[in-house]
Amino acid sequence: MDKRIPMLKMEGVSKIFPGVKALDNVNVTAYGGEVTALMGENGAGKSTLMKILSGVYEKNEGKVFIDGTEAKIKGIKSAEEYGITIIHQEMSVLNNLTVAENIFLGNEKSNKFTGKINNKELVERSKLFLEQIGCNIDPNKLVGNINIGEKQMVEIAKALTKNARVIIMDEPTTALTEVETKSLFIVIENLKKKGIAIIYISHRMEEIFTICDRVEVLRDGKYVGNALIEDIDKDKLISMMVGRKIEEQIPYRDIKKGNVILEVSNLCSPQGVNNATFEVKEGEILGVAGLMGSGRSELAKTIFGEYKKTSGKIKIKGQEVDIKNIHEAIEYGICYLSEDRKKEGCVLNLSVADNMILSNLKKYENKWKSIDKNKAMKDVDYYIEKMKIKTPNREQLMKNLSGGNQQKVILAKWLMLSPEILIVDEPTRGIDVGAKKEIYELLNELKKMGKAIIMISSDMAEVLGISDRIMVMSEGKVSGELLRGEASQESIMKLAVGIN
Numbered sequence: 001m002d003k004r005i006p007m008l009k010m011e012g013v014s015k016i017f018p019g020v021k022a023l024d025n026v027n028v029t030a031y032g033g034e035v036t037a038l039m040g041e042n043g044a045g046k047s048t049l050m051k052i053l054s055g056v057y058e059k060n061e062g063k064v065f066i067d068g069t070e071a072k073i074k075g076i077k078s079a080e081e082y083g084i085t086i087i088h089q090e091m092s093v094l095n096n097l098t099v100a101e102n103i104f105l106g107n108e109k110s111n112k113f114t115g116k117i118n119n120k121e122l123v124e125r126s127k128l129f130l131e132q133i134g135c136n137i138d139p140n141k142l143v144g145n146i147n148i149g150e151k152q153m154v155e156i157a158k159a160l161t162k163n164a165r166v167i168i169m170d171e172p173t174t175a176l177t178e179v180e181t182k183s184l185f186i187v188i189e190n191l192k193k194k195g196i197a198i199i200y201i202s203h204r205m206e207e208i209f210t211i212c213d214r215v216e217v218l219r220d221g222k223y224v225g226n227a228l229i230e231d232i233d234k235d236k237l238i239s240m241m242v243g244r245k246i247e248e249q250i251p252y253r254d255i256k257k258g259n260v261i262l263e264v265s266n267l268c269s270p271q272g273v274n275n276a277t278f279e280v281k282e283g284e285i286l287g288v289a290g291l292m293g294s295g296r297s298e299l300a301k302t303i304f305g306e307y308k309k310t311s312g313k314i315k316i317k318g319q320e321v322d323i324k325n326i327h328e329a330i331e332y333g334i335c336y337l338s339e340d341r342k343k344e345g346c347v348l349n350l351s352v353a354d355n356m357i358l359s360n361l362k363k364y365e366n367k368w369k370s371i372d373k374n375k376a377m378k379d380v381d382y383y384i385e386k387m388k389i390k391t392p393n394r395e396q397l398m399k400n401l402s403g404g405n406q407q408k409v410i411l412a413k414w415l416m417l418s419p420e421i422l423i424v425d426e427p428t429r430g431i432d433v434g435a436k437k438e439i440y441e442l443l444n445e446l447k448k449m450g451k452a453i454i455m456i457s458s459d460m461a462e463v464l465g466i467s468d469r470i471m472v473m474s475e476g477k478v479s480g481e482l483l484r485g486e487a488s489q490e491s492i493m494k495l496a497v498g499i500n
């Protein structure tokens with residue numbers, strides 16, 4: 001038993017949403033100067049618990065203690081007064097203000113005599129806060145001109161101006177490049193040195209074992225327990241999260257490949273595709289690796305008709321095609337699961353069922369040109385069950401689902417189209433370990449049905465694990481191809497950074 005007084009203690013916390021008991025008597029502690037990982041499957045209640053802590057939601061039961069004293073959190077402002085800050089994934093920084101202005105937003109010290117805010121002082125003070133986290137962005141820069149990783153730093157610096165003692169990060173690295181993630185980890189180390197308690201949520205296991213000191217685990221809204229990182233390993237943590245062992249986490253199926261179904265030659269687009277040439281066969285998973293910004297999503301969007309190609313050819317089953325927009329792409333049997341699912345993938349104010357059948361209306365049209373609701377709902381229910389989508393029913397609004405479960409719905413939507421060529425962009429980002437395996441099995445099933453799958457992914461283990469062949473991109477070009485078996489993390493990285 002740890003004898004220290006925790007910086008944060010949440011005791012017996014419960015939260016009920018209509019039809020869902022999201023949290024049931026949960027206890028979580030976090031210590032100053034440490035990173036506490038909050039782990040659990042999609043829908044386990046992690047974000048809800050953190051929203052309660054940061055004053056976004058009210059709890060139904062339970063108590064919160066900060067430094068041994070009970071904190072009566074009444075809203076976001078009140079949580080901030082207790083020193084609790086959440087770094088939101090949808091950044092709350094304002095693009096048309098400078099870094100300095102953002103850091104002191106709502107907190108500016110005006111000149112006592114003139115009532116004006118002294119910009120020079122603002123910039124100088126911002127520098128001090130940015131320095132504390134080891135970050136050297138120019139405070140005069142417009143926030144609209146800095147990248148996502150830097151925006152996160154601005155939010156963290158802003159938290160420090162409010163004397164934050166508990167900083168919550170809910171899946172902070174999902175939109176970051178490898179380099180940005182490394183910088184974030186350095187900032188986290190600096191926050192630890194300042195004695196701040198950090199609560200860290202992520203589905204990326206390696207991150208947990210890199211920067212966390214302790215883990216707290218939830219399962220299905222209930223408290224499972226905690227452990228010191230040094231006392232557990234990945235398998236043990238997974239079994240705490242899902243209540244069982246997961247054998248064969250990344251299952252590969254060896255299936256005989258058929259004919260070439262998609263042939264791309266010398267494809268170029270101004271968005272960042274430079275002479276790409278490759279092919280995919282029926283029954284094949286082509287993994288596409290590369291650094292962020294290497295043109296992988298741009299390649300996908302060009303094939304999918306979202307971006308215009310300026311030159312090059314695309315052939316489907318030997319026939320040259322000229323795809324002008326995404327509707328035509330879908331007609332040709334191509335589907336693209338975008339990496340930016342919030343923006344491109346779903347309608348938050350519609351139900352789970354509607355989201356799934358939205359792009360599939362043609363498929364469910366009966367001879368009277370109306371929707372065969374029975375058939376559609378049968379498919380909807382099949383996928384809810386198959387992908388273990390956590391929702392009380394198919395009528396639940398999408399916005400009430402946890403992040404990972406929203407992703408599963410969008411993936412289901414594309415699978416329901418049973419495309420000939422499926423392009424998936426970061427298909428398991430934000431998805432828990434158990435559900436990841438389900439998704440791999442679904443991709444394997446499609447492969448078995450003779451479909452061609454292109455899987456863009458930054459998750460090395462996943463690319464190496466389920467691809468038949470791996471194509472690596474660098475600066476809009478295909479920098480190399482590796483067969484399953486000859487590919488390794490090193491050989492992929494070499495091609496990704498452009499070393500041959």
Ligand SMILES: Nc1ncnc2c1ncn2[C@@H]1O[C@H](COP(=O)(O)OP(=O)(O)OP(=O)(O)O)[C@@H](O)[C@H]1O
Pocket residue numbers: 017018020021022040041042043044045046047048049390391399400401402403404405430432
């Ligand atoms: N506003 C809401 N209305 C109804 N149900 C909700 C609401 N917010 C969350 N839930 C439900 O509460 C449960 C917990 O969701 P939560 O977002 O906390 O999960 P999570 O652990 O963060 O999952 P993920 O890893 O997918 O982000 C889920 O069943 C979710 O559907």
Ligand SMILES: [Mg+2]
Pocket residue numbers: 046047048170402403404
């Ligand atoms: Mg969440």
